Amino acid sequence: MSLLVETPGLLTTVQDLGRRGFQHLGVGPGGVMDPVSHRLANLLVGNPETAATLEITLAGPSLLFEGDALIALCGADLAPAIEEQPVRLWRPTLVRAGARLTFGAGRQGCRCYLAMAGGFRLPLVMDSASTSLAAGFGGYHGRALKRGDRLDGAPCPKERYPSLWQRFDRGLQPWLALDWFPAWYRELDFLQPAGLRLVPGPQWPALTAEARRGLLEDSFQVASNSDRMGIRLRGPRLALERPMEMLSAGVATGTLQLPPDGAPILLMADRQTTGGYPRLGELASVDLAKAAQLRASDTVRFTAITLEAAQELLLAREARFHALARVLAERQSY
């Protein structure tokens, strides 16, 4: 089973949950921008959550299936279609050998994840299949996909959703989806004007009173030069009471840092391991998926949350993931 890239789209990369344990060497975690959509896509096709998916950005690729496959598309609605018939997100979907998956004008969100049952056959670099675009390693030859690339996968395991496979094997349709999906994704409300929860950080009190008010009461726009390293925000210019000289120190995914120009940057998956700008705070990790789905010129507002509350939300989400994984394992058996 393999996938042939006929056109690559704007930016299509292989990503997984990223690298752990190499940050002291300057190697950042990388990995998917939206871990929730990535994990759901994997669970829907019976993969471990750690399996690599394709992260598809805004304008999707054209992919030719060279064998039967079980896939799921989760995240942004980039108008996916198989053989020109629209397919829906969040559903386990069987695709016939020779069928072509294409994308149209994006309707909602920024990044869509394609998981394929059995995963992709790619070498792990530092324990991960994630593509590091800046350093040129990992994923598919250390770069975004190009026309003519071929992604090999394991032969499709047909023991998942056996009754769906039976219907599929009797027919000729290019694809067949299970009419069932985890409604939970709706809670992610990708469409809502994004409210992002921020745990105020150590340099929060160093902001002027006006800047603190502006950060929590005004809205910001996502700048067009945002990317996998960081989401750049345009809004009220944030000023410190007095300039601060910072030593380079560790940062986190979700750190909201403030460069001297007063326009904050939200550090995302391809962030560096350390930074030297004042840290206004960190996004609650549960909101990283929402931030990952922001597009240029989208509007963002921040609210403050305590560290303890942010950790409780994260643990509650993990509990729901575990519950969903159990339900899906059961559903995949018939």
Place this chain on the structure above:
Amino acid sequence: MPHPTLQVESLGDQALLAILGERIDPGVNDQVHQLAALIRAAGMPGVTDLVPAYATLAVHYQPAVWRYAALRGELERLWREAGAAELAAPRQVELPVCYGGEFGPDLAEVASRCGLSEADVVRRHSAAVYRVYMLGFAPGFAYLGGLDPAIAAPRRETPRLKVPAGSVGIAGMQTGIYPLETPGGWQIIGRSPMRLFRPGQEDPCLLRPGDRLRFTPIDLEAYRRAEEPS
């Protein structure tokens, strides 16, 4: 002498920052590496990354294993009980460098700015023992301390669009080696045939935090012999 109380602040809901000082100082940096060694030796499950910097240690962790208050308490206890233990002897690393010529296009400018001969710049640059305070900025990039102030030189006015991997440069009081081909504004005085970042290998980076580094001058012939395939 017992350690002072460990200063800790949150770094979001999956990391914290231990602060050992506020300046670039070998003694403070030793404490950073000592704390990292203590945490590694304690084998704490759920701690995923330890990121030493000049004066801080970032500890990335899984909230399913540690809540912030519990991990903070545990780190404070480790530090309090450890006392000022001796650090393990740092690794000594030698990095061959071919100075000047096409590999060091800015050597002449650095020499003239500093009022030295090119040979003096090379001698001073390769005589020092540098401390790897931390890695960051890019995979395998080491922040080094110990540059001879006599060869400090400002950045180039116009950065180069491409600086080859292995290039050795000076920028102000900093010296460093480019692990990857990137744009850069440092004054480039030489190039090492060694690869600082080898992502596919067991040991992906030549340098580690806390190492001591010396540069060994080599000629072009030795460079060609030692050159690693990129």
